[in-house]
Amino acid sequence: MKAYWLSLVVFFPVLGALLILFLPAGAVERIRRVALVTSLVEFALALPLYFWFNPASAGMQFLEARVWIPSPLILYQVGLDGLSLVLVLLTAFLTPLAVLASWPITKRVKEFFLMLLVLETGMLGVFAALDLFLFYVFWEVMLIPMYFLIGVWGHERRLYAAIKFVLFTMAGSLLMLVAIIWLYTATGTFDLLALYGLRQAHPALLAPGEERWLFLAFFLAFAIKVPLFPFHTWLPDAHVEAPTAGSVILAGVLLKMGAYGLLRYCLPLFPDAAKEFAPVISALALIGILYGALVSLVQPDVKKLIAFSSVSHMGFVVLGIMAMNVISTQGAIFLMLAHGVSTGALFAFAGMLYDRRHTHLISEFGGLGTPLPVFSAFFLVACLASLGLPLLANFVGEFMVLVGVFEAERSYAVLAAFGVVLAAVYLLWMVQRVVYGEVTNDANRRLADLSPRELVIAAAFALIILGLGVGSPFLTSRTEATTKRILLQVESPHYELAQSPESGAPDAAEDKR
Amino acid sequence: MMPSTADLVRVLPEIVLTAFGLIVMVAEPFLPRGEKRMLGPLALVGTLAALVAAVAQAQNPGYAFSQLVIIDGFSSFLHFVLLAITALTIIASFRYLERENINHGEYYALLLFGTVGMGMMAAANELILVFLGLEISSIATYILIGFRRTDAKSSESAMKYFLLGSFATAFLLYGIALIFGGTGTTFLPDIAAALGAPGTNPTLVLMGMGLLFVGLGFKVASAPFQVWTPDVYEGAPTPITAFLSAGPKAAAFAAFLRIFFTALEPTQETWFWVIWASALLTMFVGNLGALVQTNIKRMLAYSSIAHAGYILVAFAAGSELGIAAVLFYLVAYALMKLGAFTVVSHVSAGESHQEIDDYAGLHSRQPLLAACLTLFLLSLIGIPLTGGFLGKFYIFTAALKANLIWLVVLGVVNSALSVAYYLRVVKVMYMNEPRADLEVAPVPASVAFVLTLTALGTLYLGIVPGPVLGAAARSVLPLP
Numbered sequence: 001m002k003a004y005w006l007s008l009v010v011f012f013p014v015l016g017a018l019l020i021l022f023l024p025a026g027a028v029e030r031i032r033r034v035a036l037v038t039s040l041v042e043f044a045l046a047l048p049l050y051f052w053f054n055p056a057s058a059g060m061q062f063l064e065a066r067v068w069i070p071s072p073l074i075l076y077q078v079g080l081d082g083l084s085l086v087l088v089l090l091t092a093f094l095t096p097l098a099v100l101a102s103w104p105i106t107k108r109v110k111e112f113f114l115m116l117l118v119l120e121t122g123m124l125g126v127f128a129a130l131d132l133f134l135f136y137v138f139w140e141v142m143l144i145p146m147y148f149l150i151g152v153w154g155h156e157r158r159l160y161a162a163i164k165f166v167l168f169t170m171a172g173s174l175l176m177l178v179a180i181i182w183l184y185t186a187t188g189t190f191d192l193l194a195l196y197g198l199r200q201a202h203p204a205l206l207a208p209g210e211e212r213w214l215f216l217a218f219f220l221a222f223a224i225k226v227p228l229f230p231f232h233t234w235l236p237d238a239h240v241e242a243p244t245a246g247s248v249i250l251a252g253v254l255l256k257m258g259a260y261g262l263l264r265y266c267l268p269l270f271p272d273a274a275k276e277f278a279p280v281i282s283a284l285a286l287i288g289i290l291y292g293a294l295v296s297l298v299q300p301d302v303k304k305l306i307a308f309s310s311v312s313h314m315g316f317v318v319l320g321i322m323a324m325n326v327i328s329t330q331g332a333i334f335l336m337l338a339h340g341v342s343t344g345a346l347f348a349f350a351g352m353l354y355d356r357r358h359t360h361l362i363s364e365f366g367g368l369g370t371p372l373p374v375f376s377a378f379f380l381v382a383c384l385a386s387l388g389l390p391l392l393a394n395f396v397g398e399f400m401v402l403v404g405v406f407e408a409e410r411s412y413a414v415l416a417a418f419g420v421v422l423a424a425v426y427l428l429w430m431v432q433r434v435v436y437g438e439v440t441n442d443a444n445r446r447l448a449d450l451s452p453r454e455l456v457i458a459a460a461f462a463l464i465i466l467g468l469g470v471g472s473p474f475l476t477s478r479t480e481a482t483t484k485r486i487l488l489q490v491e492s493p494h495y496e497l498a499q500s501p502e503s504g505a506p507d508a509a510e511d512k513r
Numbered sequence: 514m515m516p517s518t519a520d521l522v523r524v525l526p527e528i529v530l531t532a533f534g535l536i537v538m539v540a541e542p543f544l545p546r547g548e549k550r551m552l553g554p555l556a557l558v559g560t561l562a563a564l565v566a567a568v569a570q571a572q573n574p575g576y577a578f579s580q581l582v583i584i585d586g587f588s589s590f591l592h593f594v595l596l597a598i599t600a601l602t603i604i605a606s607f608r609y610l611e612r613e614n615i616n617h618g619e620y621y622a623l624l625l626f627g628t629v630g631m632g633m634m635a636a637a638n639e640l641i642l643v644f645l646g647l648e649i650s651s652i653a654t655y656i657l658i659g660f661r662r663t664d665a666k667s668s669e670s671a672m673k674y675f676l677l678g679s680f681a682t683a684f685l686l687y688g689i690a691l692i693f694g695g696t697g698t699t700f701l702p703d704i705a706a707a708l709g710a711p712g713t714n715p716t717l718v719l720m721g722m723g724l725l726f727v728g729l730g731f732k733v734a735s736a737p738f739q740v741w742t743p744d745v746y747e748g749a750p751t752p753i754t755a756f757l758s759a760g761p762k763a764a765a766f767a768a769f770l771r772i773f774f775t776a777l778e779p780t781q782e783t784w785f786w787v788i789w790a791s792a793l794l795t796m797f798v799g800n801l802g803a804l805v806q807t808n809i810k811r812m813l814a815y816s817s818i819a820h821a822g823y824i825l826v827a828f829a830a831g832s833e834l835g836i837a838a839v840l841f842y843l844v845a846y847a848l849m850k851l852g853a854f855t856v857v858s859h860v861s862a863g864e865s866h867q868e869i870d871d872y873a874g875l876h877s878r879q880p881l882l883a884a885c886l887t888l889f890l891l892s893l894i895g896i897p898l899t900g901g902f903l904g905k906f907y908i909f910t911a912a913l914k915a916n917l918i919w920l921v922v923l924g925v926v927n928s929a930l931s932v933a934y935y936l937r938v939v940k941v942m943y944m945n946e947p948r949a950d951l952e953v954a955p956v957p958a959s960v961a962f963v964l965t966l967t968a969l970g971t972l973y974l975g976i977v978p979g980p981v982l983g984a985a986a987r988s989v990l991p992l993p
Contacts, residue, residue: 137897151944174925
């Protein structure tokens with residue numbers, strides 16, 4: 001059973017989706033419950049992975065490999081290392097909350113939850129796949145449910161936002177497909193682990209020019225997804241127009257795929273090109289941090305503000321990855337998680353405001369602390385986490401990134417720190433205008449405070465935000481070995497995975513041969 | 514000289530189709546008006562019998578009729594594809610003909626005769642036979658396109674296709690003559706042998722090759738010979754549009770590949786750039802043209818031009834891998850195009866309501882129909898887990914192996930462009946409000962059957978491509 005556990009985790013949501021497919025469309029309550037139970041069971045299935053995971057090993061665990069298509073040889077190969085483990089857990093954690101946050105949806109409920117569950121499998125597959133072809137399949141398949149989530153259940157400009165999201169992502173990923181095939185024609189394999197091995201054994205596997213182009217093709221796909229400045233323009237539209245669950249998933253998981261791709265593919269497969277382009281990419285990340293923060297300052301709309309703050313925060317993640325040292329990379333991975341939960345929480349709260357007032361405009365609110373004391377308290381926690389208050393999730397990640405970047409390039413760290421300062425400004429100012437002061441708008445006077453369902457969402461987010469902030473070693477211990485391996489793959493092309501004392505890869509890799 | 518039994522077995526599908534075609538023709542006038550619907554199932558039985566005959570044919574590879582006909586993996590593979598296309602077209606036509614009140618037996622007879630011509634094109638080892646096959650299939654399709662003869666658009670389409678088609682056939686015939694003049698033979702392997710030998714006139718062969726390219730390019734709707742496609746596809750009865758976009762195109766590609774990779778293989782360096790440029794042009798013309806269409810049949814017509822472009826990319830790769838990719842793609846393409854046009858043929862009853870906007874809210878009226886069309890459109894885009902994706906993937910793999918990097922990069926740029934117009938239909942179906950005045954009839958069993966088969970086939974090719982790809986790889990033309 002344990003040998004197939006990862007596949008079970010990846011595909012379980014599809015089982016729930018199939019079940020929903022056969023329920024009558026009118027059975028709204030039953031559909032919601034099935035979706036919730038599926039996503040909760042999914043979380044329960046994913047959780048043991050954390051405990052079974054051997055933190056000392058840098059290799060892939062829970063490895064499964066089977067031939068999918070015999071010629072050209074394409075494997076169904078999945079496995080987790082520290083990096084993908086934590087992202088799988090994040091996905092499994094956020095989906096039930098997204099399901100809960102979607103309770104108020106009354107339009108075409110059946111399809112909504114169907115799409116949401118299919119999307120979950122797509123996301124999990126992206127993180128678990130260890131074959132370039134398989135990875136691409138999950139990466140693309142995921143687009144379709146997201147397109148529908150934004151396009152059918154979004155707000156006013158949903159159609160525009162949905163097609164923009166798909167076109168941007170497709171443009172990047174199709175070039176990545178060319179790069180994947182090119183890599184195959186150059187090396188004869190789609191198997192990521194084999195490619196890792198080849199790259200280590202033959203530093204001259206690819207001609208320098210070739211490596212540069214391939215790196216750029218992969219990088220473009222990931223940069224659009226992160227999104228890195230100047231590829232971010234789809235994000236505010238998609239985030240603002242998406243329904244609450246869509247925003248939570250977009251910010252919480254989809255953006256992480258870009259950063260994940262950099263760590264999983266760009267750096268280990270094309271280390272020389274990565275090092276060559278690191279200064280440029282870091283500069284773009286830095287621009288993103290400051291630009292995102294400055295634009296957040298002037299947003300009149302809560303969701304848009306959070307969306308631009310994501311550009312800023314994800315800039316930190318990319319900056320940390322590109323600094324290429326242990327602490328910065330660990331920080332970047334940690335920040336991916338922290339941003340996933342804190343921004344996911346912010347979008348969930350913005351959704352609760354929308355459910356009450358059908359608007360996201362900051363000017364429509366004010367003094368919500370009086371009618372909605374419980375909501376306001378939780379909202380404040382999420383904002384404080386997002387601005388990097390110590391003891392809450394984001395602080396740990398941002399601090400580690402800054403320390404690591406400081407070691408690598410002082411001026412970058414100094415400039416990036418302004419991003420943290422600005423985050424405090426735009427978030428606190430927003431909180432001030434939304435929560436504090438007198439109730440200025442009569443429509444807000446009689447709003448009901450959190451329902452039990454919303455309280456569960458809020459409490460789950462608050463707990464994990466605090467948990468990550470206080471118990472960061474529980475996470476960093478899982479990602480440390482992986483981080484070191486990735487950095488060794490980048491630093492010393494001759495580093496042999498197999499000879500590493502802490503590597504668990506060889507025995508697993510031999511099993512499948 | 515009497516043909517031997519082996520000869521007859523090697524053209525058995527054609528014999529069976531001709532026999533059934535004649536039976537349908539003869540039976541037609543004797544049947545009372547109400548009983549004419551029997552002819553459709555009869556034609557279907559004929560096609561299925563021909564499929565069985567194709568199995569016998571495939572088991573007896575070799576030459577027939579003084580080497581005019583060659584039965585190899587390539588021709589057998591295409592026979593199966595072409596016969597399946599015809600069978601699906603016949604089933605999809607059952608209700609269509611009744612509804613449009615054009616239920617005449619000739620319809621089915623012509624489909625069967627057209628398939629005979631297409632089969633001959635796939636198995637021809639000699640240029641005159643290619644010409645004959647092309648003519649047989651073309652004449653059948655000229656009539657089929659104009660089958661709604663009370664409808665001006667249908668007649669206009671038929672006229673247009675007939676005039677331009679005759680022109681193209683003339684080009685082809687002239688090309689054959691020039692090649693015969695240059696090499697002294699019309700047998701494909703002998704042409705290749707003569708090309709290297711003394712006494713060959715290279716200028717004549719070159720000119721002949723150019724004219725062949727024009728004639729065949731017209732039939733596969735590759736740029737710059739694609740101009741007829743949107744008008745003809747729009748005016749033709751929709752099941753015939755489906756047939757046109759799948760069957761004759763596949764047959765023409767078969768002849769195209771066999772002539773260029775057998776007879777003209779020694780001049781590959783010359784024609785490579787022509788194919789390369791045509792591939793690029795075809796993709797852009799198709800995709801850019803489709804972007805601005807509001808009529809769904811015209812949009813799908815431009816999309817089939819674009820797909821001819823992708824197939825030409827694999828053609829340009831000039832390798833066995835490329836030919837295998839073409840064969841796989843033809844299967845995937847036939848499934849998704851037949852499926853998409855069958856949905857259109859059902860929704861646009863009476864050949865009205867062909868605007869994309871007429872599909873508004875189709876999802877809420879006919880969820881399964883909308884889901885099927887979405888699947889076919891996603892496959893046409895090339896989203897993974899569909900046959901269309903793997904088809905493109907194999908084409909690009911073959912092209913990259915042949916170092917056609919720019920062609921591939923521009924090919925994926927085209928794929929990205931195509932997302933916009935395919936998703937527009939999805940958007941209209943799922944995200945726009947339904948139009949009150951448009952009633953969509955319940956799906957009849959025959960249409961449901963075709964849609965189920967094409968949808969499952971599309972998914973099958975996307976998820977388990979191994980068997981079909983393996984068959985395609987075993988069926989490639991042997992390249993020196």
